[in-house]
Amino acid sequence: MWLGLSVGEVEGLGYYDFMAYIGVPFFNIGGVPSLDLLAERCGIDETCHVLDVGCGTGGNSAYLVESYGCRVTGIDISEIMIARAQERKEEHPLGDRMRFMTGDAYALGFPDESFDVVLTVFVSQFLDIEQAFSEFSRVLAPGGCLGVNEMYRLESVPGELVERVDEAEQVFRELTELPFSLRSPEVWERGFRDAGFVDVGVEAFEYAMDVRAGLEMVEDMGGWWKMLGMLWKTYMLALRSRKIREKYMRIGRGKDVMLRDKETKKYFGYVLGLGKKP
Numbered sequence: 001m002w003l004g005l006s007v008g009e010v011e012g013l014g015y016y017d018f019m020a021y022i023g024v025p026f027f028n029i030g031g032v033p034s035l036d037l038l039a040e041r042c043g044i045d046e047t048c049h050v051l052d053v054g055c056g057t058g059g060n061s062a063y064l065v066e067s068y069g070c071r072v073t074g075i076d077i078s079e080i081m082i083a084r085a086q087e088r089k090e091e092h093p094l095g096d097r098m099r100f101m102t103g104d105a106y107a108l109g110f111p112d113e114s115f116d117v118v119l120t121v122f123v124s125q126f127l128d129i130e131q132a133f134s135e136f137s138r139v140l141a142p143g144g145c146l147g148v149n150e151m152y153r154l155e156s157v158p159g160e161l162v163e164r165v166d167e168a169e170q171v172f173r174e175l176t177e178l179p180f181s182l183r184s185p186e187v188w189e190r191g192f193r194d195a196g197f198v199d200v201g202v203e204a205f206e207y208a209m210d211v212r213a214g215l216e217m218v219e220d221m222g223g224w225w226k227m228l229g230m231l232w233k234t235y236m237l238a239l240r241s242r243k244i245r246e247k248y249m250r251i252g253r254g255k256d257v258m259l260r261d262k263e264t265k266k267y268f269g270y271v272l273g274l275g276k277k278p
């Protein structure tokens with residue numbers, strides 16, 4: 001369905017459908033090491049049924065199945081993301097331990113207490129967490145764990161940088177048409193407590209990308225050929241559409257502020273947060 005789109009149709013895709021179309025396999029800045037840490041802290045093992053909310057193309061879900069032997073259900077609001085995840089499942093030797101379906105984080109189509117662990121990776125930062133965490137709690141079994149890997153923004157951004165930092169957030173709010181708003185680690189922690197979770201822990205990590213981390217990320221993204229294929233597709237689309245070129249430039253400017261500009265990037269990073277349902 002998604003392979004044969006015209007440039008006009010690609011221009012009309014929503015942000016995440018567009019990213020799935022290009023073939024971006026995952027989106028978080030902590031990469032696989034942060035997923036491992038989260039999985040370990042949530043106690044994921046072969047007995048667990050994990051719900052991966054906003055699973056994207058299913059890269060994290062597949063990794064969890066391979067590395068921890070659990071079963072994973074992945075849901076995402078983007079149909080193209082789920083089409084990609086479904087392909088991954090069909091090609092994967094452990095595909096029978098994964099299932100993917102479209103769904104909305106705010107209204108999960110599962111009975112109460114269906115899962116041992118609920119995870120979000122770069123998803124809750126796009127959500128109203130009061131509403132979303134209460135829905136995650138509903139589908140968790142008693143004693144189950146909610147784990148999130150999401151970006152933070154420190155409250156200490158100095159006055160002269162606030163406008164630039166606000167603009168960078170605004171880029172992603174507009175592109176995704178979602179209430180993207182970066183919380184401080186303290187606000188993330190409060191979100192867990194307000195939703196009734198106990199044993200809450202939120203740890204903040206700075207984003208660090210050196211040559212070694214860069215090479216590891218290419219590997220995690222499927223290797224150089226996949227990466228080059230994705231870059232080629234990106235380049236060709238930019239060449240053929242001014243609208244898409246402008247979109248890339250806006251994303252680039254937003255990412256510069258959050259991840260690359262020495263002056264501003266120190267106020268951003270990611271949290272690993274978890275809490276237990278009593």
Ligand SMILES: C[S@@+](CC[C@H](N)C(=O)[O-])C[C@H]1O[C@@H](n2cnc3c(N)ncnc32)[C@H](O)[C@@H]1O
Nearest residue numbers: 016026027054055056076077078104105121122
């Ligand atoms: C930044 S991507 C992260 C994807 C994946 N978790 C990963 O780490 O690669 C955010 C994902 O959240 C999904 N999403 C956004 N709002 C959602 C909602 N209300 N319910 C379910 N998925 C949602 C998007 O479609 C997108 O795939």
